[in-house]
Amino acid sequence: MASIDIQSIRKSFGAFPVLHGVDLTIQDGEFIVLVGPSGCGKSTLLRMIAGLERISGGDLLIGGQRMNDVPPAQRGIAMVFQSYALYPHMTVRQNMEFALQIARMPKAEIDKAVENAARILQLTPYLDRLPKALSGGQRQRVAIGRAIVRDPKVFLFDEPLSNLDAALRVATRIEIAQLKEAMPDRTMIYVTHDQVEAMTLASRIVVLARKGIAQVGTPLELYERPVDEFVAQFIGSPAMNLLAGEIIATGAETVVRLDGGGTARSAVPTQTSDMGRKVNIGVRPEDLLAVSGDGLFSGEVQIVEALGEVTQLYVARPGGGAHIIAKLPGIHPDLRHKTVTFGADPAKVHLFADGRSLLYR
Amino acid sequence: MKSKPVLTILHRLAILAYVVFALFPLFWLLKVSVTPNDLLYSEGVRMWPSRTSFDHYAFVIAHSAFPTFFKNSLIVAGSTAVTVTILASLAGYALSRFNFKAKYWIVALMLITQMFPLVMLVAPIFKMLSPLGLTNSLTGLVIVYTAFNVPFATFLMQSFFDGIPKDLEEAAMIDGATQFVAFRQIILPLTLPGIAATLGFVFTAAWSELLFALMLISGNDSSTFPVGLLTFVSKFSVDFGQMMAAGVLALIPACLFFLLIQRYLVQGLTAGAVKG
Structure with missing residues (x-):
């Protein structure tokens, strides 16, 4: 079970409110895309789900369990960062192994998981390279691989393609779509400011504005029946x-x-x-x-x-x-x-x- | 952009001029140390003596207290460098990553300690160390040097930690690492250039410190090498040859130390971590 329940979640930085009262229910296996103008709190919401940002008020439930005070590693999530966040002093293999080693998984299983992920992402020839010897697209694939090996219930993506050039962005977008297809029971939450990514990847889009949710719906619902002028534009x-x-x-x-x-x-x-x-x-x-x-x-x-x-x-x-x-x-x-x-x-x-x-x- | 050859030549010449200017005193040190005493004043100013000898070195090593000074300096500078680096990397990490109540005041206080001329502090420090039995002791020197070097070293380390993206720690936390494991396995290896720089900086500062060593230590047994150099100055003469030989010998550990750490001083270790 990897449904996510967000119940009137609030976030403020000091006295400055960023989100006041977000309610959202995400079903098992959905691909949710969070969009909104800069500073609308979409990344903050994602980071609260990840456990990297404290929740100021309200409840976060993953698979029915309250997660407000559970550390990130125990939430059953994996996150892909905009900046890739690869460990620069570790090879591709070590980067992907890191989480499994901390979880004290047996060596044989670790090898199997890493090689499997490397095969899916076509990274096998690069396993012993350092991140600095990889291209931008390959680095982003390593970051995705690092998420896959942990076999999480929920994948979080924080603008994963915005550092790639246009052609690579299209190719990686399709890879992510195929990845979702291969793992239909995994829930994915994806933050972007790219319209095309939102329209093509999402099963539902969440438009955030003015510190809350403006509209939730399938891409075509939002396009054809926007709830207000903001969503329409x-x-x-x-x-x-x-x-x-x-x-x-x-x-x-x-x-x-x-x-x-x-x-x-x-x-x-x-x-x-x-x-x-x-x-x-x-x-x-x-x-x-x-x-x-x-x-x-x-x-x-x-x-x-x-x-x-x-x-x-x-x-x-x-x-x-x-x-x-x-x-x-x-x-x-x-x-x-x-x-x-x-x-x-x-x-x-x-x-x-x-x-x-x-x-x- | 293609640079013009004339500019390149000028550029290289400027660097050469600087290197010659910076290294000439060292060359002179070496030159005097191998000049026999009888040629020191008789040959006038020459770039290299007509005859060289290593008598000064032999004398300094065999017949002076220099080996003791050398050993003392090694102990003091080494312990200071290690202690300061450990304290400064922990403090620098805290200042770089955590927000806590008195942060502003701690930083302000640390800056204030750097404002006073050291001479002002000699007397009070002597007064404090004396009843504790820490004058005339290497431990006392290490404590004083550590206290003086920690603030600057902390700021130095903080700037290195600031240069490491926070995303890396967050990724490690999602991967299941505790903050301490993330620090040890991810952050620390990436801060090696910073640690090397801090070690080197503190080691040389402690190695060549004269004022406190002179004021807090009396007697050859716990003198460090800068104080020891003064023993070559007697009431009626200065034995330049031996002094310079001792000086050259004193350069060796510092050079070795930097040879050891220089590969960590090379930047670019973090390349490829995040999109730059």
């Missing part, structure tokens, strides 16, 4: 565009007159009492379409970023303010300085009142 890149307006028709389909002049239709249902309510509509850049005739808004394309598969357009916002970003498939070199009208499928138009999504109420 945090998940997806570039961020979702928000446009202010006022509800002018309610029912199964809502109509919003935008401050910039256009009209938006949204598939989010509203009640008669919502009539005249000030709202923000949210549209993802990839959901904006160039249309002829009526649309959400028209604006001059000021910056064009051609990425090959898509083109990102930075469009002047009617009435001024930050650019509205649109992502059109294909290559559109001729749109710069043109005025374009954009529309969107009503199913893709989100509605937020006072920052909260009108889908949830």
